[in-house]
Amino acid sequence: DTEVTQTPKHLVMGMTNKKSLKCEQHMGHRAMYWYKQKAKKPPELMFVYSYEKLSINESVPSRFSPECPNSSLLNLHLHALQPEDSALYLCASSQRQSSGNTIYFGEGSWLTVV
Amino acid sequence: AQKVTQAQTEISVVEKEDVTLDCVYETRDTTYYLFWYKQPPSGELVFLIRRNSFDEQNEISGRYSWNFQKSTSSFNFTITASQVVDSAVYFCALSDPNYTGANSKLTFGKGITLSVRP
Numbered sequence: 001d002t003e004v005t006q007t008p009k010h011l012v013m014g015m016t017n018k019k020s021l022k023c024e025q026h027m028g029h030r031a032m033y034w035y036k037q038k039a040k041k042p043p044e045l046m047f048v049y050s051y052e053k054l055s056i057n058e059s060v061p062s063r064f065s066p067e068c069p070n071s072s073l074l075n076l077h078l079h080a081l082q083p084e085d086s087a088l089y090l091c092a093s094s095q096r097q098s099s100g101n102t103i104y105f106g107e108g109s110w111l112t113v114v
Numbered sequence: 115a116q117k118v119t120q121a122q123t124e125i126s127v128v129e130k131e132d133v134t135l136d137c138v139y140e141t142r143d144t145t146y147y148l149f150w151y152k153q154p155p156s157g158e159l160v161f162l163i164r165r166n167s168f169d170e171q172n173e174i175s176g177r178y179s180w181n182f183q184k185s186t187s188s189f190n191f192t193i194t195a196s197q198v199v200d201s202a203v204y205f206c207a208l209s210d211p212n213y214t215g216a217n218s219k220l221t222f223g224k225g226i227t228l229s230v231r232p
Contacts (some may be wrong), residue, residue, distance in 0.1 A: 032216070042205055042222035043159065056219070088157050094218050101209070101218040102149070105159035 003027050006091050006107035012112045013081065021076040021109045031055075032074040033092040033103065034066060038095030043090055049074060080111045116141045116219045118208050125148035127196055128231050134211060135191040135226050137206030143167075147209040148182065148189045149220065155204040203227050 001094040013019045025032065027094045031050045035043035046054035063085075065077040074091055090104040117140040127133045139148065150162040163173060165182050173180045177194045193200055204223045210219040 040225075042225055045219060048219070090157075090159060092159075101147070102161060102164050103218055103220060104161055105151075107158035108159075110157065 003040045003106055004091055004093055006106040006109050008087075008109060010106065010112075013114060015081060015083070017081075018054050018077070018079045020078065021083075021089055021091075021111070023076075024104060025062055025073040025074075025091075025093040025104075025106075027093060027095065027104070028071075029049055029093035029095040029104075030071060031094045031096075031101075032068060033090075033094075034074070035090040035092060035105075036110075037090060038087040039087075047076075048102065063103065078111075081111075083113050086112045116143075116208050116210060116221045118206050118221050118223035120206055120226050122226045123224070124227045124229070126229045126231065129198060129228075130195050132192060132194050132229075133196050133228065135193075135204050135206075135228070137189045137191065137223060139187050139189065139206070139208045141208060142186075143211045147212055149207040149209070150180070150189075150191050151205045151207065151223070152202045153205065159205070162191075164166060193228075196228075198230050198232055199203075201230045 007022045027097050034046040035042040036046050045058050047066045052068045052071055062078050066091045067075040088108045088110055090105050090108045092103045094101045094103045117139045146167045148165045152160045152162055163180055170182050179192045181190045205225045207220040208225045
């Protein structure tokens with residue numbers, strides 16, 4: 001079983017709604033990630049938090065707003081999304097090791113914007 | 115710039131057949147890491163293996179084996195005696211060494227859809 005848990009598993013929202021995706025990891029990792037994945041495509045990096053600070057923003061539109069309340073939690077706040085934002089949103093975490101970093105992913109949140 | 119090529123897009127085999135998934139990468143860095151992930155229809159990306167660029171030993175884990183060859187910049191994945199549960203999309207990925215510390219950045223290939231028929 002994955003040690004990165006995401007809620008909700010499925011979300012349907014209107015273009016004027018405000019919703020949030022939540023992610024939690026219990027591996028003591030200090031980096032957490034949000035990826036977006038469209039059908040039949042590889043995951044695309046959106047944001048990275050390292051030691052609870054935003055370290056990478058891949059030029060993501062402001063209608064996506066990440067938040068890292070503590071080292072175990074990561075949220076993605078959604079507002080005024082477009083239908084093309086419908087996708088699988090994957091949360092992940094990693095920790096630096098002498099042998100290299102491995103990114104572990106959650107089960108994802110399937111988002112549909114109507 | 116880094117690049118990962120998975121030339122095969124879809125593979126279909128009958129159960130118990132062996133199947134090899136190809137991965138070719140490009141990087142100018144001398145230190146890097148290669149990964150394979152499995153993504154079943156449920157959506158979760160499952161980590162399978164990480165290989166350090168300095169370690170060219172092949173690895174076997176049950177029915178899975180990996181062949182890393184720096185000379186050809188390839189990191190191929192073989193499933194022996196495939197099973198229906200192996201049906202999934204498989205991604206090869208390459209780490210970006212410019213990102214150090216706790217965080218990391220991966221360059222993914224486009225993925226290979228494997229279908230194993232009973």
